Amino acid sequence: MRRGPATGADRVPVPPWAMAVAAMMLIQLSSALSVGLIDQIGAMGTAWLRLTMGALMFLLIARAPLRSVRRRDVPGLLGLGAASGLMTVAFLSAIDRIPLGTAVAIEFLGPLTVAAVRSRSPRMLAWPMLALVGVVLLTEPWQGEVDPVGVGFALLAGLGWGVYILLTQKIGDRFSGITSLSLTIPIAAVMAAFVGVPEAGGSLDLWVLLTAAGLALLAPVLPFGLEMLALRRMTHTAFGTLMALEPAFGVLLGLFVLHQIPSVLQVAGIVLVVAAGAGAQLGGRREPAAPDPDPETDLQNRIVEEFS
Numbered sequence: 519m520r521r522g523p524a525t526g527a528d529r530v531p532v533p534p535w536a537m538a539v540a541a542m543m544l545i546q547l548s549s550a551l552s553v554g555l556i557d558q559i560g561a562m563g564t565a566w567l568r569l570t571m572g573a574l575m576f577l578l579i580a581r582a583p584l585r586s587v588r589r590r591d592v593p594g595l596l597g598l599g600a601a602s603g604l605m606t607v608a609f610l611s612a613i614d615r616i617p618l619g620t621a622v623a624i625e626f627l628g629p630l631t632v633a634a635v636r637s638r639s640p641r642m643l644a645w646p647m648l649a650l651v652g653v654v655l656l657t658e659p660w661q662g663e664v665d666p667v668g669v670g671f672a673l674l675a676g677l678g679w680g681v682y683i684l685l686t687q688k689i690g691d692r693f694s695g696i697t698s699l700s701l702t703i704p705i706a707a708v709m710a711a712f713v714g715v716p717e718a719g720g721s722l723d724l725w726v727l728l729t730a731a732g733l734a735l736l737a738p739v740l741p742f743g744l745e746m747l748a749l750r751r752m753t754h755t756a757f758g759t760l761m762a763l764e765p766a767f768g769v770l771l772g773l774f775v776l777h778q779i780p781s782v783l784q785v786a787g788i789v790l791v792v793a794a795g796a797g798a799q800l801g802g803r804r805e806p807a808a809p810d811p812d813p814e815t816d817l818q819n820r821i822v823e824e825f826s
Contacts, residue, residue, distance in 0.1 A: 537748040538760050541741035546767040548736035550618055550775035552610060555729055559718035561614040564730070565607040566714020569707040571727075571734035572742075576700040579739075583697045591692060598685040598698075599705025602738065605678030607710050608671045615668030617778045622768030623656040623787075624669060628676030629761040632683050636753070649794035655787030656765045656780075683757060687749045699742055706738075766791050 548568075555564045587595065612621040630653070633646045689698045718726075749757055766788040772778035780788075 534748040534751040535756075535760055537744040538752070538757060539763060541744040541748070542761070542764045542767050544741040544744075545737045546618070546622065546764065546771045547775070548733050548741075549609065549613055549622075549768070550771045551736070552733055553613065553776060555726070555733065556610060556614050559721045559726060560714075561611040561717075562607055562710070562713040563715075563718025563721070564733075565603075565610045566707065566710040567718060567722075567726070567730040568734045569603060569606055569703060569710050569738065571731045572738040573700075573704040573707040575731075575734060575739050576696070576703050580696040580700045582700040582704075583693060584701075586693070587701070591689075594685055594689050594692070595698075595701050596705060598682065598689050599702040600709055601678045601681040601685060602702060602742075603678075603706035603709040605675050605682055606706065606738070607713060608675035608678060612668050612671035612675060615665045616672065618772035618776060619765060619769030619778065619780065619784065620657055621668070621672045621675075623653045623765040624672035625676040625679055626653055626761060626765050627673070628678070628680035629683055629757075632680045633757075633761075642756075645794045645797045648797070649791050652787040652790030652794060653765055655783045655790065656769060657787075658781065658783060661781075679761075683749075683761075686746060687757075691750070696743055696746070699738075699746065703738060703742070763791060 552564055552568070555567075559567065609621065609625060612625070626649075630646055630649060637643050637646070689702065692698070693701070752760075769778075769780045769784055769788060773780060
């Protein structure tokens with residue numbers, strides 16, 4: 519079967535696993551730095567403002583390809599926007615109550631489930647199992663009391679993350695990476711507004727807006743774009759298991775930024791999830807799907823190639 523012309527995204531020389539790792543680092547850095555803003559305008563207000571700033575940035579970077587949207591694309595776009603909004607609101611609500619590393623470890627159950635369910639190779643199942651052991655060590659459920667509301671928010675974020683992974687690959691195969699985000703992140707911002715505006719509406723000032731814009735650049739703008747590029751060349755299983763690195767980054771940034779000191783067992787958990795993430799990249803590449811022929815998308819792809 520004849521494939522369409524290669525896009526700039528497909529010609530990027532950076533390995534897809536490296537894009538995914540960079541995205542995770544940026545997401546966790548943004549989460550750690552969001553704690554101060556959460557204290558000012560609340561977790562849901564911070565999530566809404568970050569998504570709104572991110573939506574504006576994506577709309578400036580790439581014109582939303584509204585004329586290319588077909589009726590059958592609408593459920594996927596709405597679903598991806600809703601998953602992105604749920605993931606952001608629930609996760610920031612979780613780290614307002616429980617340590618960053620613990621929240622990420624619980625949230626990771628979402629992509630871990632995706633990796634396990636979608637895997638068709640017995641050999642690949644070894645990596646999710648190894649990552650699960652690391653997540654348990656990072657979480658340390660036997661230590662003291664855990665805030666049940668915080669855990670619930672983290673689990674809800676994990677649900678959003680799992681759905682996000684599935685729909686991102688589908689939408690990424692239909693549209694070019696950045697243009698699809700100019701469709702879905704505004705949807706996420708609108709949905710987050712229902713809970714975020716009442717919480718943050720009376721606390722907005724220039725400093726809050728500038729802070730939110732900086733955090734939005736770290737997440738969702740840069741990492742979501744990198745993840746979209748990575749998922750165009752990775753399987754669900756490889757990408758989902760590679761996300762096992764995220765609890766480790768959460769613990770490390772929790773240590774350096776928020777001074778949340780990990781235990782010896784949590785350090786052991788970091789080693790296990792890093793090993794699982796490294797193993798997941800083996801055999802995890804996929805050929806990018808040929809984009810549907812569309813003049814507007816073709817023009818955007820040529821522009822991307824020029825600046826690559």
